[in-house]
Amino acid sequence: MDLKEAYEVIKKEWHAAERKVKKLEKELEKLRKEGASDSRVQKLLSQIQGLNKKISQYKSLADRYQELYEKERAKVKELENDKFSLELENQHLRDKLEFLEEASSEEITASKEAEAQIAALKDEVARLTARLNNNGTNTGTPTSKTAIDQKKVIPNSREKSGLPKGGQTGHEKHEMPQFSDEEITDTIPHELTECPKCGSHNLEEIEESYKDEFDYEVKIIKRRHRFVIYKCLDCGATIKAPLGSLKAANQYGKVIQAMALSLMDLGFVSINRTRKILTGFSPEPLTLSEGYLAKLQKRYSKRLHAFIADLKNIIIGLPLIYWDDTVVFVNTARACMRYYGNERIALYTAHLHKDLEGILEDNILPVLSSGTKVMHDHNTINYHEGFVFRNVECNQHLERDLQKLFDSSSHPWIKTLKELIQSMMHDRKHLIAEGATAFSKEAVEAFLMKVDSLLDSGYKEYIADLGHYYESDENALLNRIREYKSNYFDWVKDFDIPTTNNLSLCEPFVYANFLRDWTNNLMKVWKSSHKMRE
Numbered sequence: 353m354d355l356k357e358a359y360e361v362i363k364k365e366w367h368a369a370e371r372k373v374k375k376l377e378k379e380l381e382k383l384r385k386e387g388a389s390d391s392r393v394q395k396l397l398s399q400i401q402g403l404n405k406k407i408s409q410y411k412s413l414a415d416r417y418q419e420l421y422e423k424e425r426a427k428v429k430e431l432e433n434d435k436f437s438l439e440l441e442n443q444h445l446r447d448k449l450e451f452l453e454e455a456s457s458e459e460i461t462a463s464k465e466a467e468a469q470i471a472a473l474k475d476e477v478a479r480l481t482a483r484l485n486n487n488g489t490n491t492g493t494p495t496s497k498t499a500i501d502q503k504k505v506i507p508n509s510r511e512k513s514g515l516p517k518g519g520q521t522g523h524e525k526h527e528m529p530q531f532s533d534e535e536i537t538d539t540i541p542h543e544l545t546e547c548p549k550c551g552s553h554n555l556e557e558i559e560e561s562y563k564d565e566f567d568y569e570v571k572i573i574k575r576r577h578r579f580v581i582y583k584c585l586d587c588g589a590t591i592k593a594p595l596g597s598l599k600a601a602n603q604y605g606k607v608i609q610a611m612a613l614s615l616m617d618l619g620f621v622s623i624n625r626t627r628k629i630l631t632g633f634s635p636e637p638l639t640l641s642e643g644y645l646a647k648l649q650k651r652y653s654k655r656l657h658a659f660i661a662d663l664k665n666i667i668i669g670l671p672l673i674y675w676d677d678t679v680v681f682v683n684t685a686r687a688c689m690r691y692y693g694n695e696r697i698a699l700y701t702a703h704l705h706k707d708l709e710g711i712l713e714d715n716i717l718p719v720l721s722s723g724t725k726v727m728h729d730h731n732t733i734n735y736h737e738g739f740v741f742r743n744v745e746c747n748q749h750l751e752r753d754l755q756k757l758f759d760s761s762s763h764p765w766i767k768t769l770k771e772l773i774q775s776m777m778h779d780r781k782h783l784i785a786e787g788a789t790a791f792s793k794e795a796v797e798a799f800l801m802k803v804d805s806l807l808d809s810g811y812k813e814y815i816a817d818l819g820h821y822y823e824s825d826e827n828a829l830l831n832r833i834r835e836y837k838s839n840y841f842d843w844v845k846d847f848d849i850p851t852t853n854n855l856s857l858c859e860p861f862v863y864a865n866f867l868r869d870w871t872n873n874l875m876k877v878w879k880s881s882h883k884m885r886e
Contacts, residue, residue: 359417366410373403435480442473471819478760479821530564570633575605604640612645613652663699667692668719672744674853675717675728677706692716708733717741725842727853730832745840747773748852753829760822765810769833772802776844777851789847796844803841807834 615621677690688706703710720741727744758766
């Protein structure tokens, strides 16, 4: 669903809610005239209030979708205008070329120059067209940034079964079991005083059923700590019970602090929204400031030095590490965010520059042994002569690079190599499912020979089709695969090596579980320390 479709869906929901509000308002007016009970009137008022709140949300969301849609449409229009201008110039030069066909030698020279310019403009049009066609299949473009006129491509490595979507007939239903009687904390009776069919009040209970509900509520705690001051009868000294972390006359407790840190640092929620969320949780006014939340992060970050040191030691001891870095912006200046970890743990570091100095400062890659494997997206800095670990390249990024180049050039070697890699991954997956630990030696040698053969064909196709904007990209990719062939295809020789680093802790479902466990553990530590102080 693109932004325009999303806007239309929200608009329909919005109008449907407005129609329902009008209907309920008429019903409310009718009840008031009939002198209906306050409970029925209050129920209708509650429904109308809830619908009005939804209408406000729908309007806000619809305005946002429309704004994003207009921005995307303007961007696409700008690129189309560039393409149209180049095509017009191209046609103009063609007309000029036809006019010069019977000209003098000087004019023939000008004609050749025009032909060269036409070829260059054609190449530029092709480059802009390829840029318009960039998406998640051939670049690292997120699915959310797919152009409006393109179909979203959702990555999915699962094989198609041919079965309809959703739960299959006869599948086991999963639902929460009902609570035992000892677990029940609250009971709400649902009773009738009159028959809804005839209005009679002569009702007799013949049976009852139960439905359970799992919920929680925020409880306001206004805790006062009493610190006793003593006088030592032996030495005469005046002493006071230690204040611990309590500094101000009144301050926010550990639960609020833990929730704020979880939202900001694990949920990546902005400081402004974190303040609003925490304020919304509280039944009473909570006057958290953004300045307090910013200082809270800084204060607790200073307490993580020992934890980070332990985490680094664990990562250094792993047999396989996923590693990546990316450019981020800090106060409008380019900086670097770096990641080390695997499917279970993650360490993020930040530096003002994306360079070797930051890697040395992290002190992880420099101390790895030759027995450690590091998987990355072809970060050439990893091949520094001072490092001794084994580099392993991510093949999903290689597949995207191949797809992007094929979309531009249509050279056969690219498509064939991508299909060969995918076929080998498919065979490996089935062998692993059957309990195998490696391909046969013959299968490995045959695969690597096919790769070499395709690279040879690739160089021939590249030489035969020079003069295009993708020329340098094709040459670079051919040389990269040839030079780092062993690093790209170690997974063919060793099934313990993954084909991609996309299964790291950055996966949403893994990260969500990590967020939950981290928050629970933080609360346990605080409760334990609180009991010790008491």
